[in-house]
Amino acid sequence: MRLGPFILRRLALSVFVLFGLSIVIFIIARIVPGDPARMALGPRAPVEVVERLSKQMHLDRPLPEQYALWLWGVLHGDLGDSLFTRRPVLQDIVEFFPATLELVALTAIFIAVAGITLGALSARFANTWFDNLVRILSYLGIVTPGFAWAVIFMLIFGFVWKVFPTIGRLSEGLVAPPLVTGLMTVDSLIAGRPDLFWDALRHLILPAAALAMGPMSQAARITRSSMAENQNKDYIASMIAYGVPARVVTTKYLLKPSLIPTTTVMALDIAATFGMAFLVELIFNYPGLSRYGIQTMLNKDVNAIVGVVMMLGLVFVTINIVVDVIVAYLDPRIRLLGKRSA
Amino acid sequence: MAATPTSAQPRAESAWARRLDSLNKSWYKFSRNRLSIVGLVMVAIIVALAILAPYVTPYPQHAGKYVNFKAKNLPPGSEHLLGTDVFGRDILTRVVFAFGNALLMALGVLAVSVPIGTLTGLAAGYYVGTWVETVIMRITDVFISIPPLILALCVAAVLKPTLTNSMMAVTVSWWPWYTRLTFSLASSLRNEYYVQAAELAGAGRLHILFREILPNCASSIFTKMALDVGWVILVGSALSFVGLGEQPPKPALGTMVADGISRMPDQWWIAVFPALAIMVIVLGFNLFGDGIRDMLAPEEM
Numbered sequence: 001m002r003l004g005p006f007i008l009r010r011l012a013l014s015v016f017v018l019f020g021l022s023i024v025i026f027i028i029a030r031i032v033p034g035d036p037a038r039m040a041l042g043p044r045a046p047v048e049v050v051e052r053l054s055k056q057m058h059l060d061r062p063l064p065e066q067y068a069l070w071l072w073g074v075l076h077g078d079l080g081d082s083l084f085t086r087r088p089v090l091q092d093i094v095e096f097f098p099a100t101l102e103l104v105a106l107t108a109i110f111i112a113v114a115g116i117t118l119g120a121l122s123a124r125f126a127n128t129w130f131d132n133l134v135r136i137l138s139y140l141g142i143v144t145p146g147f148a149w150a151v152i153f154m155l156i157f158g159f160v161w162k163v164f165p166t167i168g169r170l171s172e173g174l175v176a177p178p179l180v181t182g183l184m185t186v187d188s189l190i191a192g193r194p195d196l197f198w199d200a201l202r203h204l205i206l207p208a209a210a211l212a213m214g215p216m217s218q219a220a221r222i223t224r225s226s227m228a229e230n231q232n233k234d235y236i237a238s239m240i241a242y243g244v245p246a247r248v249v250t251t252k253y254l255l256k257p258s259l260i261p262t263t264t265v266m267a268l269d270i271a272a273t274f275g276m277a278f279l280v281e282l283i284f285n286y287p288g289l290s291r292y293g294i295q296t297m298l299n300k301d302v303n304a305i306v307g308v309v310m311m312l313g314l315v316f317v318t319i320n321i322v323v324d325v326i327v328a329y330l331d332p333r334i335r336l337l338g339k340r341s342a
Numbered sequence: 343m344a345a346t347p348t349s350a351q352p353r354a355e356s357a358w359a360r361r362l363d364s365l366n367k368s369w370y371k372f373s374r375n376r377l378s379i380v381g382l383v384m385v386a387i388i389v390a391l392a393i394l395a396p397y398v399t400p401y402p403q404h405a406g407k408y409v410n411f412k413a414k415n416l417p418p419g420s421e422h423l424l425g426t427d428v429f430g431r432d433i434l435t436r437v438v439f440a441f442g443n444a445l446l447m448a449l450g451v452l453a454v455s456v457p458i459g460t461l462t463g464l465a466a467g468y469y470v471g472t473w474v475e476t477v478i479m480r481i482t483d484v485f486i487s488i489p490p491l492i493l494a495l496c497v498a499a500v501l502k503p504t505l506t507n508s509m510m511a512v513t514v515s516w517w518p519w520y521t522r523l524t525f526s527l528a529s530s531l532r533n534e535y536y537v538q539a540a541e542l543a544g545a546g547r548l549h550i551l552f553r554e555i556l557p558n559c560a561s562s563i564f565t566k567m568a569l570d571v572g573w574v575i576l577v578g579s580a581l582s583f584v585g586l587g588e589q590p591p592k593p594a595l596g597t598m599v600a601d602g603i604s605r606m607p608d609q610w611w612i613a614v615f616p617a618l619a620i621m622v623i624v625l626g627f628n629l630f631g632d633g634i635r636d637m638l639a640p641e642e643m
Contacts, residue, residue: 305500
């Protein structure tokens with residue numbers, strides 16, 4: 001299978017999947033018990049006002065018609081208004097998403113660097129005290145929910161040692177750099193303010209570490225086991241017999257092919273991080289899309305729920321496509337097979 | 343599939359011997375990894391505690407509506423092994439009762455999502471390449487196009503927060519994984535010779551689906567179930583952490599952690615012990631699940 005048609009097919013499927021997701025989530029958001037307009041305006045609002053809002057949001061129309069109207073809006077870049085921030089949902093998403101993206105990006109770096117390093121080292125020093133230590137740590141990492149790590153890190157590094165800040169994106173009194181990308185760290189570098197960059201980065205460390213613990217442990221375990229499996233293959237034995245230095249065998253011939261399964265699992269875990277970010281952002285009072293998302297859910301803000309979920313669905317589906325392409329590229333069997341049949 | 347007996351021994355005796363033998367073999371495979379036994383013991387203790395909660399906990403009445411401000415925020419001590427919370431309730435008691443709710447949640451979610459996933463997966467695998475497969479598998483794709491926790495949060499948030507509704511929320515995001523698993527197994531088993539032979543012999547569709555294909559998917563499905571108990575509990579605790587699970591005053595592990603955060607770091611025990619309890623229960627089921635996987639894995643040397 002060639003890469004071009006393969007990507008096209010994946011894209012077509014993704015459009016279909018997102019369309020399906022929008023129907024599912026639209027139905028879920030509309031089975032809210034109680035009138036969303038009444039909830040938004042409060043119990044004291046006069047009936048006429050509630051009815052007007054209801055009409056304005058098309059809540060009085062049948063469900064398929066509501067969906068069609070919503071879809072029409074989406075195709076024109078309109079996700080409707082949030083019932084609570086009273087602003088267009090799209091505007092809210094544009095404001096809050098970069099913060100979450102920044103957080104997840106740092107989490108991904110933690111996961112990849114620490115996970116692969118720990119996994120490779122414990123394969124290299126298999127069955128030593130180091131290997132056992134990593135094994136115990138990764139079990140702990142996997143079984144502890146991200147929100148529990150958030151609480152633990154906050155307690156240790158935020159209150160007992162006070163090394164890292166525990167609230168928000170920037171320390172109080174600091175003014176955010178001019179908005180360019182919305183990523184606080186990148187924007188402060190663009191503005192030429194290394195002090196702001198450090199402050200923003202320090203705010204990211206604890207939540208990112210809390211989110212990274214589980215996936216990182218998973219990545220370490222898979223790297224170790226797939227390296228241990230490849231270790232016994234004949235080509236490694238012949239490399240050693242040829243007198244290739246052990247370091248080169250480990251990094252070039254052992255680690256590289258072992259990264260294929262790790263990449264797949266890691267990428268899916270990173271994408272799933274957007275889920276746990278819902279809780280971790282809440283704990284660190286970090287103004288990202290996930291904190292916004294959980295608030296809209298708890299407030300039953302129907303338009304915003306649909307908007308946030310669709311946005312995250314889009315991200316999730318994109319990451320999946322990227323992973324498939326990376327794996328196809330990493331694995332010469334897939335890559336070369338494509339050339340031969342082309 | 344069991345092999346036909348080749349010896350001339352009386353049938354009944356050899357059947358019993360074989361059963362005993364396979365039981366022995368299973369236990370050997372399960373116990374080869376000492377951690378699996380640790381997991382088994384942990385699971386046994388947790389289940390026993392959860393069932394016997396009203397009899398083994400020191401203050402069973404603290405699991406419900408109970409307030410005693412004279413004993414509030416007591417640190418761990420001989421009266422209250424894990425301390426008391428802001429209402430003066432014994433944390434040990436509440437943790438043990440919460441175990442029961444967590445297990446109930448896992449049971450409920452798996453009891454619904456496994457049959458749904460297995461049946462849809464079987465159907466898609468049997469009718470592979472037809473519109474049945476397309477419809478089932480594309481619907482599955484839609485449901486896993488978003489991290490399960492987000493979908494579960496969404497469903498739980500729009501419904502009234504109760505234990506049953508949170509179970510429903512997790513089920514909505516859980517069944518597609520069983521569909522996928524069963525589909526991948528069933529679609530490849532479909533072309534095995536014994537399935538084709540049964541078809542040629544005139545076996546009905548139901549016979550082929552449930553007597554030929556399903557039994558050969560069973561061990562993979564059971565393995566996934568054993569490993570999933572811990573994950574369902576983890577997701578459940580995340581839901582109750584934001585208040586979308588069992589409602590107070592009934593105890594839920596996630597809720598207890600959330601309630602304790604505002605008391606950090608001075609009254610650390612209120613949040614830390616329930617968090618540890620989540621780790622213990624998930625760890626136990628993970629180790630146990632690994633053992634089941636070793637036990638049911640096809641023999642390879």
